[in-house]
């Protein structure tokens with residue numbers, strides 16, 4: 001249909017042009033003939049009239065509405081706005097009337113916008129009424145005729161400091177039109193923009209998508225621009241094919257001034273003007289042997305009509321700018337299939353919704369923006385858009401946040417709202433590097449599972465795997481890593497592991513439907529650190545730059561320079577200049593009700609068995625009470641539970657106890673958390689033993705252990721366990737008893753063992769043994785009899801001495817390091833512990849028998865973090 005209309009239109013335009021040429025020819029002929037041929041001339045006049053009538057009719061046909069209306073007489077109601085969506089041919093515009101005789105005229109119509117169209121230059125400047133009126137008339141026609149999303153106008157006024165466009169001020173004030181540029185500096189910016197526009201249009205044309213590019217029109221009079229002639233000439237040359245057009249007053253045909261390609265020129269001559277076709281095109285109207293074809297240029301549009309036009313366009317622009325959270329989520333929930341990729345609307349570019357995808361072309365995204373630029377909001381917009389479109393069998397999310405924020409907590413259940421986003425598998429808040437690495441390892445493992453399944457079924461792509469194995473859900477996985485540079489800035493070994501995992505995922509993820517979104521306040525720092533820019537960053541063709549972003553676009557690409565919060569540059573060519581789209585995205589914080597409703601709806605749609613995401617909350621307290629339900633009772637081997645691992649599922653951490661010599665626990669560090677860990681570990685042991693089957697000897701030897709030990713004793717008593725409280729004075733006797741071969745099934749819990757060093761070192765005059773000798777005997781021989789020691793030493797040195805130096809290292813196989821440094825830890829293990837950095841709410845659990853080390857969040861008693869000196 002569009003093609004037929006366009007062909008019809010082109011035919012009419014051609015007819016107009018050829019009729020216009022004929023009139024000029026006949027008119028010229030008449031001038032040439034001598035008076036004796038007057039009778040014949042009269043005959044010709046009739047022919048001219050016929051042609052003029054034909055011209056008028058054709059012009060009316062090709063310039064309906066705003067394109068041809070008499071703007072001086074424009075009144076309300078105005079012609080239909082935006083009725084002329086640019087098609088294949090150029091858009092013809094009425095610019096004046098041409099007098100054939102004193103009585104006969106026909107409209108002058110120039111093909112301006114679009115391929116085959118051109119520019120318009122007027123030799124007189126904006127301080128000349130005729131020129132200013134024509135520029136305003138052309139501008140009014142364009143604003144009225146072309147839908148706003150297809151028109152970008154940049155006003156320039158180097159002649160009257162913007163005064164020439166006063167009538168359009170309401171539209172400027174509403175943001176529907178940029179304020180006029182009035183000086184050379186401003187012009188440089190506009191030319192930059194125009195060049196970027198041309199490059200973008202050329203890229204889109206190459207991709208067969210030129211029709212999506214709006215027209216950019218530079219309209220007015222340039223300020224002093226002698227230094228920019230070459231750029232202007234180049235722009236004029238590239239113009240029509242790249243949807244760039246110039247409407248310039250004050251561009252006289254002087255030798256010193258370049259002739260612009262594709263430009264129709266208007267020479268103002270008193271009351272009339274002469275118009276010439278662009279150089280190189282067959283001239284239609286031109287002076288010939290003294291003939292003057294008089295053209296009256298369009299007069300100023302009716303100011304009231306311009307005011308009304310501005311009012312209507314402002315209202316439209318405002319409506320277009322109001323893009324809310326509800327516009328992100330589409331109409332039907334979970335209607336999408338992710339077989340070939342995931343897509344979601346992220347915002348709006350002028351009137352056009354912008355959709356981004358995770359697919360073979362843009363498998364991974366990289367996002368940057370300074371703090372406060374709206375990065376979190378943008379990420380949430382993307383995530384809500386995706387979770388609304390795709391069901392959890394189509395999409396799974398892993399969300400990691402390395403900053404002290406709460407970006408993704410709204411995807412997890414909270415005490416106030418138990419709902420969650422059913423797509424979320426794991427959510428990390430204030431994540432550790434170790435947690436990040438664990439998540440990346442999990443994703444690499446998922447790639448491995450998919451690879452095995454593909455090989456088994458003889459397929460090579462995710463869509464083929466889904467088709468071959470329809471019973472297994474193979475969702476696409478999107479992993480978001482906010483502030484990802486933290487991952488790469490740790491100890492070099494960890495950074496190297498993180499880089500290797502990211503590289504693996506970035507390179508192979510697309511084939512397995514695993515997509516990464518890396519976000520950061522700055523990417524510049526990261527690539528210096530990585531030195532692997534091409535290897536990793538090259539895998540992230542889609543770049544999103546928010547306000548203040550650095551490093552995510554090409555070094556010369558300044559598109560993000562003027563962004564405000566709520567705007568983003570989207571670039572799908574790894575940041576290349578000219579491939580930028582500026583979108584507005586909505587602030588979900590401004591629509592809490594809509595967000596809550598969506599979340600509730602998605603939650604209520606979850607399948608049976610959908611579990612809440614694993615949440616790793618970096619600095620949250622971990623309590624043994626939440627772990628007990630997962631601890632089996634009555635098994636052959638008991639487990640010492642000391643905390644939760646920093647891994648994807650926050651699995652329980654703690655060594656198994658068996659009869660092997662050395663199966664004991666030493667918690668080391670001055671932090672009172674040491675007492676809490678013993679409290680938790682003993683609670684868990686009591687949970688695993690039937691009451692009465694073992695004894696618990698509790699020895700609170702330092703002040704901070706009084707409360708934990710008292711609480712523990714009360715709880716064990718209440719559960720029916722056999723407990724005994726020991727003081728420092730009781731300790732030598734108790735150790736001697738436990739060292740005896742008859743001692744059975746006992747846990748000795750020493751809170752602050754170092755406080756008893758004097759007593760432990762005092763030799764018995766009769767036996768010649770010290771309690772420390774007995775302790776070492778218990779450590780070596782106790783496990784075979786079911787006797788285990790759980791001790792807290794506040795310093796590594798004391799523990800090392802109690803064990804008898806390096807020779808006694810194996811007496812306690814399980815160590816939990818709290819706030820002791822790598823050197824202290826090395827003195828206990830004999831190994832270099834370069835990667836260990838003590839930090840609040842973390843411990844390093846070592847098992848010398850298994851040769852394992854694991855970062856954990858130690859169990860504490862509720863409220864520990866609020867107490868002073870918790871660390």
Ligand SMILES: Nc1ncnc2c1ncn2[C@@H]1O[C@H](COP(=O)(O)OP(=O)(O)OP(=O)(O)O)[C@@H](O)[C@H]1O
Nearest residue numbers: 370371372373374375376377565566585586587589
């Ligand atoms: N599209 C938007 N329109 C208007 N305001 C917005 C928009 N997006 C975000 N904001 C506002 O900007 C502020 C910062 O947003 P956000 O928390 O997303 O920034 P951020 O870049 O993640 O910052 P930080 O890294 O410091 O957390 C918030 O107050 C938010 O409401």
